[in-house]
Amino acid sequence: MSKISKSTAISHCLFAALLLVLNSPVLSQDSLPQLDLNLPLRMDFSGSWEKDFNRSDNWQDELSRTLRIRQETAARQQSSSGSTRVRPHSTPPIPIGNTNLPQSRGRGANIVDLARLAEYISRHNTIKITQVREEVRIERQGEAALVCGTEHNLQQTFASEHGIETCAWDGQQLIFQIMLPGDLTISHRFTVSSDNQVLNLLTSVYSRNREAFNLIQAFNRYQAPAAEFNCVQTLSRGKVCNQSGNDLSTILDK
Amino acid sequence: MRTLTHLLKYHALSVTFLLSACTQTTVEPVAVLPDLVGDVVLNQAIQPPNEDLLLDIGVLIFTTRNEQQHSYEIGDWVFDEIIQKETQFLPSLLKNTLTTSNQWGAVRVIPEHDPSLDLFIHGEILQSNGKSLQLQIRATDSSNREWINKIYTDQSLAEDYPESTRFTLDGTFDAANFADPFQDIYEQIANDLVTVRSSLESQALIDLNLVTDMRYASDLSPDTFTDTLQEGKNGLLSIDSLPALNDPMLARVADMKHRHYLFIDTVDEYYQTLYDDVQPAYVLWRRYSAEQISELETSREERNPSGHGNSNNFLSLSQRYDRYKWSKIFKNEFNDLAVGFNNELAPAILELNSQVHSLTGTMEQQYRQWRGILRQLFELENNTSGKK
Numbered sequence: 001m002s003k004i005s006k007s008t009a010i011s012h013c014l015f016a017a018l019l020l021v022l023n024s025p026v027l028s029q030d031s032l033p034q035l036d037l038n039l040p041l042r043m044d045f046s047g048s049w050e051k052d053f054n055r056s057d058n059w060q061d062e063l064s065r066t067l068r069i070r071q072e073t074a075a076r077q078q079s080s081s082g083s084t085r086v087r088p089h090s091t092p093p094i095p096i097g098n099t100n101l102p103q104s105r106g107r108g109a110n111i112v113d114l115a116r117l118a119e120y121i122s123r124h125n126t127i128k129i130t131q132v133r134e135e136v137r138i139e140r141q142g143e144a145a146l147v148c149g150t151e152h153n154l155q156q157t158f159a160s161e162h163g164i165e166t167c168a169w170d171g172q173q174l175i176f177q178i179m180l181p182g183d184l185t186i187s188h189r190f191t192v193s194s195d196n197q198v199l200n201l202l203t204s205v206y207s208r209n210r211e212a213f214n215l216i217q218a219f220n221r222y223q224a225p226a227a228e229f230n231c232v233q234t235l236s237r238g239k240v241c242n243q244s245g246n247d248l249s250t251i252l253d254k
Numbered sequence: 255m256r257t258l259t260h261l262l263k264y265h266a267l268s269v270t271f272l273l274s275a276c277t278q279t280t281v282e283p284v285a286v287l288p289d290l291v292g293d294v295v296l297n298q299a300i301q302p303p304n305e306d307l308l309l310d311i312g313v314l315i316f317t318t319r320n321e322q323q324h325s326y327e328i329g330d331w332v333f334d335e336i337i338q339k340e341t342q343f344l345p346s347l348l349k350n351t352l353t354t355s356n357q358w359g360a361v362r363v364i365p366e367h368d369p370s371l372d373l374f375i376h377g378e379i380l381q382s383n384g385k386s387l388q389l390q391i392r393a394t395d396s397s398n399r400e401w402i403n404k405i406y407t408d409q410s411l412a413e414d415y416p417e418s419t420r421f422t423l424d425g426t427f428d429a430a431n432f433a434d435p436f437q438d439i440y441e442q443i444a445n446d447l448v449t450v451r452s453s454l455e456s457q458a459l460i461d462l463n464l465v466t467d468m469r470y471a472s473d474l475s476p477d478t479f480t481d482t483l484q485e486g487k488n489g490l491l492s493i494d495s496l497p498a499l500n501d502p503m504l505a506r507v508a509d510m511k512h513r514h515y516l517f518i519d520t521v522d523e524y525y526q527t528l529y530d531d532v533q534p535a536y537v538l539w540r541r542y543s544a545e546q547i548s549e550l551e552t553s554r555e556e557r558n559p560s561g562h563g564n565s566n567n568f569l570s571l572s573q574r575y576d577r578y579k580w581s582k583i584f585k586n587e588f589n590d591l592a593v594g595f596n597n598e599l600a601p602a603i604l605e606l607n608s609q610v611h612s613l614t615g616t617m618e619q620q621y622r623q624w625r626g627i628l629r630q631l632f633e634l635e636n637n638t639s640g641k642k
Binding site for chain 1: 566567568570571572574575577578579580581582583586594597
């Protein structure tokens, strides 16, 4: 058989195999889920995550490091008089315009208090994330869940006189930003590794949109035990549960 | 980051607008309400009016106003779902009040406009939560005369939710002795209807009954009965000519009307059953809702505009964060309760829609099917008697 006829035979075989796959019942139209092409595909954040203390920042060490950098920068500026003032690097918070929250007068909070606040809001050791095509739900112990849609636009997820929460996607990173009265801003930036085994959370705390204190926490995926019960919230009976796998509608009828 | 910055610039204006609106109307709007109905005493008749002056009333399933004035946060759909369910069972409260007043003929909750009835009440829910209820009520009779077109508003008090409405494991809710927190609204509507009726001559009420009879007959057999009615320049219907009293067609119409009444009585019973089923959970829900709104109002009153203080020490920062955190947790719990309420109602609504045997679809669809069946039956009986 000549070289050309060999390759033709191979391509015929491949074409036949492709037809076979396309016609197989596995890919029949009935079993294919409807794909909403308007929703972008996102990295999979879902799973149970536990803090890796070795790879996470220690807030006091991070504070010392930040203070040292500040001092070094200040010293450099003093020694090179007349040179352009260089600000330490930090990612500015998301600008979202007038929020009607009370503004702060005077100077912002100092870096030590921002660092303590960053530690205060990062005390949870586990995170549970559920993700569907439309939204990501992040649950942390003792905190309200962070919920964000997977669409492109900036989304407001909560608003009260005590604070405004928005979320957005920066590529495959998920960002939540909380604006509190007195020009205090907190942002959480979630990133998942390409092998889905490590979750990074960068928490930044800003006062008056100036320099931020950043705290990085790393979380490793772990296998949480499967839920034994299947529950549904009701008003008059609280949470009504049955064993996983059974139809809940039957208990609602009772 | 560049992508995000571009995106943020694009949305900056709209988000600024949204946020400024949201901070003013968070969770539940606590808007200034128009005049409240106040304390109302129901105008109850000792004796009902004479039979030829009695008017049958149909209270249509309420509707809601589609307004996009509030920005929506994730999870807000659940409150829309609750209002959609309220449209199905709040009419029963108005119906019960009208029945208690002893001023009217049969009063029924119906899914659609019904030509066999004399007076129709259409309600639109403008605002509904545990703290306030606002309804736009329009009542028209079968001759197209408008009786009422008015907004009714009422607010609940803490004592409207007695201890028995608090959730307990043994379920102490006492439906028989519970008065709806917004009962005054329904009583005011009932009183206003009586006032309008009192302004009409007795003959006008007798004529109205005849107009209804002919409208129903025309609905069954348009070719035969349409000429019996005429529409005036003002759009009002009046009797033009009446068939002879011994006309067999009239007897058949009366027979059909009787069967139709049996059907709409059944439909009404189902709506009443729906309300009876959901009432304990609904009252509980309203109580939570009222408490949540009161909590918000109190926190607004107590809040110093610069209540966060000018201090930027750690204690002040952590307090600010905690206030945000708890307000969010509180709202999420409220949303969970709303979901729980909807979950609890789902079987009752499902039952309502599957009750009328051999008819299918929602109650509204089944109602339409029934009217179609009656028309066919009437035609069939007429053809059979014609051949005889």
